[in-house]
Amino acid sequence: MPFFAQENRLNSILPLRCPHCHTGKFLVHPITKIFTITRVREHCDHCGAAFKIEPSFYYGSMYVAYALGVAIMVMVSVLYWLIAEEFSVKESFIWVFSSLLVSSPFLNGYAKIIWANFLISYDPNAGKN
C-alpha cells in the first residue's frame, strides 16, 4: 500500500520503482549493490514501459545529480557550522567531500529515477491487462 496518493511521483522515486506503473523495478540491481546501483533496466518487468527512450537518455540526470549534490553540500556545511566549536574551511571541505563520496552511488541512482519521472508519465492502468 503506497504511503502517498497513488499518482504521486514519490511512490516511484523513493522505492526506485517504474515511473509508468509505480510497481516494476527500475534498477537492474538492488540498492544494496552499491557499485552497480546506477544500472537502469531496459524495460519495466511489470508493465513493459521502456526506460531508455533514446540513446544517452540519462545524460540529463547529471543536472539532477548536480542539484542533489549541492543540496547535500549545503546541508553538511550548515550542520558542520552548527556543530563545530571553531569553523575550519579545511575540515568543512573534508566533511563535504566525504559525504559526497559516500552518497554518490545513491545520488546517481536517485538522479536517474527523478529524471525518468520528469519524462515518463504515470498510468494507473499500466500493467493491468
Ligand SMILES: [Zn+2]
Ligand atoms: Zn512499469
